[in-house]
Amino acid sequence: MTSTQAPSRAPIRGKARKLLVGALGALSSPHHLDRYLELADPLLATASNRARITHIDTSVHGSTTLAVRPARPCRFVPGQHVQFAMVIDGVRHVRTFSPAIMPGSREMVFTVGTRHGGLVSGHLAEHARVGDIVEVGDGAGDFVLPKSRPSRLLMISGGSGITPVLSMLGSLAESGATAVTFVHYARSPGHVPRRAELDALSSLPNVEVVLVHTRGEGGHLRGRFERAHLDAVAPWFADTPTYVCGPSGLVGRVRELYAETGSTELLHTEEFTPPAYVVDPDDVSGSVSFAESGIVAANSGATVLEQAENAGLTPEHGCRMGICHTCTAIRSSGCTRDIRTGETDSEPGARIQICVSAPIGNVTVEL
Template structure:
């Protein structure tokens, strides 16, 4: 049996030796992560897919950038930091990481080395459980202003646990700069079934299957109907589950945006049907 998981490389895009680096945290209930910790060794063969997702730096590098992470969410923004420094980027880079204590900061030595070597890199460590960091506690507007007073003028890149993601989104939304926040989640977004949306039927055209709309995501409803559509991350990052909605309206559970056009590609892992929907599955 093959098990699939999605990890963000922490390597620079400009890696000189052609290798890339993955950092895998072993979770108590993590079948794949714990297996890798117990069995990963030189010569082990793993099947890899091409890189997917949209959490990337723009082609035209920004003059200023704020990178924010928490826990193992450090990996994609670590890749961004390494990429910018390898390119000789001269713009201002602020790297803000949240951890329980100093001992819980991945890449601590590498971060300090990069900050010491590059005058344009500023490293800030925020500890939630102890004093002694540059900042203390959870993400707040005060933290944001202390780290990057120019935050409204450029984009912030954020990856971390649900609490950090929710807190940062609330701050950016309240300040009217939600459009400046670029995010990648590593936990599926919470889904609340809306009784007004959970009406009508879902038609899986290619499978000639119809089922009552339960209000869950189209991926979950397809699986409940006995179908096996392709999927990967189940949180709207990898695009493996992308399918064509032939008719009807769907809502993106991450941001509430509606898709009403026919023959439109949607990610079924984060799309819930609003009324009758037909999908090419």
């Protein structure tokens, strides 16, 4: 006996929705349809996927955990980051955060580290409230698990870098086929976010959770990352796929160890803090020309993004650390230095990430 399955109506509904939105948009001219829809409910907006904050937890030192319920499901793979936008004092600000999906729910959970002087992270920690509206995008980035799951994995995180790792751990826990050792670094017990989730994961037979406190008492281990930590809990690390997310200091020390053991190809990393950058005096000369705006400014040696903002421009950007590629622009002439690697490039017409590119001498950028 053969059986047939009725074709999905989802594509039909999607096309019908687009046709309806297009027709309503034409009727609402000269204003955008969203201007009227958001009067009834901000989540009805069509130009972006808006979400309502449903929960905020600021009890953990140095981070804010919030849950949001988007109007439409977001497409992302565990471990990826999404564009997160919110309006503060009438200005829309975009950042890049890694979410997790609440089991059995469409709600997305973010843990955001509170940076000193950070506009968005500070607002979330001090002023955001349940019911506030934000925007979320679809997933991007390659910090994801392989399609063919290995029998064993090592995961390391620090601070709010726990979020993408927890997201991946959640998908692994569902099958139970992969044994995972998860090592998380935090200053003290009071700096460990998502503790209930960690306790639930540690009760699973295929997951071992190791807490390392860099300053406070308690924890399974103490101090900053060193080889002795992995020798104690994962002596097989050099032969195992490893995923690391956290501050640049932690990620850098892990990279050094894996380079020493010849295991770099097994290491997958993601940093959530801007790279440390000291302006090279030899680069501070000439001017930066923003061709589309007609603005020319003396080259200070700072990144193109910073110099554009200091010149009064507001180029689109997200993470400010070279992850999300939102700030990509064309460098029509001149030479820039990648502040993450120190490498220079002067190919005319190249697309550069202005948040991690510093001009050397005279540079023209299409902004």
